[in-house]
Amino acid sequence: MVVDQLSDAEVDRLFQAFADATRRDIVRRVTVGEYSVSGLAALYAMSFAAVQKHVAVLERASLVTKEKRGREQVVRGNHEGLQKARRLLDEYEAIWRQRAERIADILAEG
DSSP states (O other), rough: HHHHSOHHHHHHHHHHHTTHHHHHHHHHHHHHEEEEEEHHTTSSOOHHHHHHHHHHHHHHHSSSEEEETTEEEEEEEOOHHHHHHEEEEEHHHHHHHHHHHHHHHHHHOO
């Protein structure tokens, strides 16, 4: 199980990264193409520094990678990190579905 393979800190970083709409949008964008940090900053009504901070949170969660190309920092989705996050969320979904089924069984018995 991925849940058992990730530390609490890694799980916390993933949920923190997904907790913000701007970060979710950045992930969506960089999974289909790479963007420079300045290119991302142009898309949002916030400062360049704020976008850099969002990218740093995503990078710490291993959802994106950043590469220096000349004067630009290029951001792209990290397929391995995104797959790990997907598996984690799938496992949590399975846990809650099992609980809901068990509750339904208990109610049907009564």
